[in-house]
Amino acid sequence: MTAPIVKVVTSRFDIEDAHTLAVYERTGGYEGLRKALTMSPTAVHDEVKAATLLGRGGAGFPAGVKWGFCPPGVWPRYLVVNGDESEPGTYKDRLLMERDPHQLIEGCLIACYAAGLSQCFLYIRGEMALAQTRVARALNEAYAAGYVGRNVLGTNFSVDIVLHWGAGAYIVGEETALIESLEGNRGMPRLKPPYFPAAIGLYGKPTIVNNVETLSNLGWILRNGSDAYKQYGSESSPGTRMFAISGHVKRPGVYEVQHGITTFRDLFYDEQFCGGIRHDHQLKMFIPGGGSSPWFFEEQLDLPLEARPVGGAGSMLGSGAIVVMDETTDAVKACLRVVRFYARESCGKCTPCREGTNWLETILQRIYDGHGRPSDIDMLLDVGDNISPGPYPSAGWEAEGLAAVPFPPRQTTICPLGPSAVAPVTSALRRFRPEFEAKIRRRAVNIPLRVEESAHV
Amino acid sequence: MSRLTPENEAIAREIISRYPKPKSALIPLLHLSQEQNGHVTDEAMVHLAELVDVTPAEVIGTCTFYEMFKREPVGRYVVNICTNIAFQLLGAEELLHHAEHRLGIKAGNTTPDGLFTIEDVECVAACTEAPCLTVNYRYFYKVDGEDFDAIVEDLRNGRQPTRKAAETGPDGAIPSHGTLALERQHIPADRAAGNADPDSAPAPVWLEQQA
Ligand SMILES: Cc1cc2nc3c(=O)[nH]c(=O)nc-3n(C[C@H](O)[C@H](O)[C@H](O)COP(=O)(O)O)c2cc1C
Numbered sequence A: 001m002t003a004p005i006v007k008v009v010t011s012r013f014d015i016e017d018a019h020t021l022a023v024y025e026r027t028g029g030y031e032g033l034r035k036a037l038t039m040s041p042t043a044v045h046d047e048v049k050a051a052t053l054l055g056r057g058g059a060g061f062p063a064g065v066k067w068g069f070c071p072p073g074v075w076p077r078y079l080v081v082n083g084d085e086s087e088p089g090t091y092k093d094r095l096l097m098e099r100d101p102h103q104l105i106e107g108c109l110i111a112c113y114a115a116g117l118s119q120c121f122l123y124i125r126g127e128m129a130l131a132q133t134r135v136a137r138a139l140n141e142a143y144a145a146g147y148v149g150r151n152v153l154g155t156n157f158s159v160d161i162v163l164h165w166g167a168g169a170y171i172v173g174e175e176t177a178l179i180e181s182l183e184g185n186r187g188m189p190r191l192k193p194p195y196f197p198a199a200i201g202l203y204g205k206p207t208i209v210n211n212v213e214t215l216s217n218l219g220w221i222l223r224n225g226s227d228a229y230k231q232y233g234s235e236s237s238p239g240t241r242m243f244a245i246s247g248h249v250k251r252p253g254v255y256e257v258q259h260g261i262t263t264f265r266d267l268f269y270d271e272q273f274c275g276g277i278r279h280d281h282q283l284k285m286f287i288p289g290g291g292s293s294p295w296f297f298e299e300q301l302d303l304p305l306e307a308r309p310v311g312g313a314g315s316m317l318g319s320g321a322i323v324v325m326d327e328t329t330d331a332v333k334a335c336l337r338v339v340r341f342y343a344r345e346s347c348g349k350c351t352p353c354r355e356g357t358n359w360l361e362t363i364l365q366r367i368y369d370g371h372g373r374p375s376d377i378d379m380l381l382d383v384g385d386n387i388s389p390g391p392y393p394s395a396g397w398e399a400e401g402l403a404a405v406p407f408p409p410r411q412t413t414i415c416p417l418g419p420s421a422v423a424p425v426t427s428a429l430r431r432f433r434p435e436f437e438a439k440i441r442r443r444a445v446n447i448p449l450r451v452e453e454s455a456h457v
Numbered sequence B: 001m002s003r004l005t006p007e008n009e010a011i012a013r014e015i016i017s018r019y020p021k022p023k024s025a026l027i028p029l030l031h032l033s034q035e036q037n038g039h040v041t042d043e044a045m046v047h048l049a050e051l052v053d054v055t056p057a058e059v060i061g062t063c064t065f066y067e068m069f070k071r072e073p074v075g076r077y078v079v080n081i082c083t084n085i086a087f088q089l090l091g092a093e094e095l096l097h098h099a100e101h102r103l104g105i106k107a108g109n110t111t112p113d114g115l116f117t118i119e120d121v122e123c124v125a126a127c128t129e130a131p132c133l134t135v136n137y138r139y140f141y142k143v144d145g146e147d148f149d150a151i152v153e154d155l156r157n158g159r160q161p162t163r164k165a166a167e168t169g170p171d172g173a174i175p176s177h178g179t180l181a182l183e184r185q186h187i188p189a190d191r192a193a194g195n196a197d198p199d200s201a202p203a204p205v206w207l208e209q210q211a
């Protein structure tokens, strides 16, 4: 039985003009903030902790616990909102910003009040022009109505929310790179430790970085209470979560489902979600949590959408991005495309990633182009091993007697981008090695398309 | 022409005032200069360096890291086609080939009339709407070759394309390359809480009271 649909963060998606203050206020908007302001900051923080609100940006860390990592007595503290959504397959934060910007603003205010954050920077991905327009307008409305700025709703709580926007670089989604970018620098991740910017972040001060979807839950949680929130989802992953299911399904889409109890099979095959694989084909593989996650297969379909079991099975839920591939998919081509992304987006700060991702792409490209060499498969694994010393997390394969290697991967790099490029390589090679070997053996050269007209270059 | 105009310089100063440290405004200001000139010029970067009090080399350092900043002129309309995995599965490469043929240019280039630039880009957060393209960062969903031709035809004739546009209302209007949001944030002076200075901001008063 598929768990009933509950809408927490997407409740206004079907309402016309939900991005305006008038509609937001009419539908319960800013009630969570009003309620929070009648409570002490500590009580609000406790309420969020009690809700076990897991981060939706990728790592799944509980927001309430993270807020508590700010060192006591060090001021000011900042909030940086991560709206840089660019992980392949991820499509939810843009919708939340375009369709319900006040819900996000309300979440920012509640976080700042509870954790004592003195200024908020809302970093939106550069390419998202409509989201920037809608959030700018919503902020202007919210300032005029007294929700943001000096003495919020007549209380002694004061905070500015500053709209900031990026300029095209996937790596800026990594939280320390996001902070570098917000300081006006090249968006390269910082060396760890410290592991959390809550210790040393923006301008060297304690900084909380939270994802757009994470913060969008706060208004609801304060309005309805953590007990109501915990009625949904599972015990360790309460509430709901947005998942984008793309690729070879009948009805690709962004669905909000109960966290932790809905399964991959429900999402792919249930009529109220994707309704099956296109043309009723066989499922070949799927990416469960964005381009950075190791691939899953038929055997993993019944796993619940919950961090721990998915991690134990060798992958991650990541950013709620599921890409489904049917039997017609060329595993080498799919692997090459995902690897090319990481090679393009590597920031170049550390050698295993900068060099390794490019070598992975070069070798895969030549295999795909029909120029592969028999030694290439071992070379791919060797390059991968330099970025992420193995065994690399991967799904189990019972038929072949292979056990799952649990998440996360090890890394020789500064940030997890490098190891992400290894995920498609080890996933595809473990499961579809004969496809690689066949391409290498046949040496079937891919002839480029015929050029009909001369091109201006 | 390449330095910010007085009006844009005023906007720049307002943006800078929202950050505890001026350099933080650099990316928004590079966008502002690109909005004014269509691309980021050397003179503009020198001007921005003066405004945020860093060296021009630091501005170039930041500018060159980010893909959206163009240091050469590009088309009035920059057409980005995502070929990342979710779209590759559903015909994005075919759409890109179609676009290249139709406009007679390879991805990464601009038509001789200066109207169109095509780019082969990574995931644009529209993964369930394959294949999709953006024109100056405005989305068009589930686009095929015919749709592409109609969109290009409309833009050539100075019309707002509506076929397959994700947002057809006024918020979806396509300005020329460089303009992103159609509305700017403005914090009224009497409503501003003020910047939190990293070197001197005190503990928040609403926490103090609690103790
Ligand atoms: C390479 C890389 C890219 C990332 N991109 C994003 C992103 O686009 N959006 C996001 O919210 N988090 C992203 N993250 C995760 C952030 O570093 C951070 O964990 C997250 O924003 C924290 O918010 P949360 O606790 O609310 O999930 C990325 C991480 C890495 C390593």
Ligand code: SF4
Pocket (backbone or CB within 6 Å): A171, A188, A189, A345, A346, A347, A348, A349, A350, A351, A353, A354, A413, A414, A415, A416, A417, A418, A419
């Ligand atoms: S792993 Fe890659 S993206 Fe991350 S810091 Fe190193 S070079 Fe940059």
Ligand code: FES
Pocket (backbone or CB within 6 Å): A088, A089, A090, B082, B083, B084, B085, B086, B087, B122, B123, B124, B125, B126, B127
């Ligand atoms: S894969 Fe094209 S938008 Fe995500």
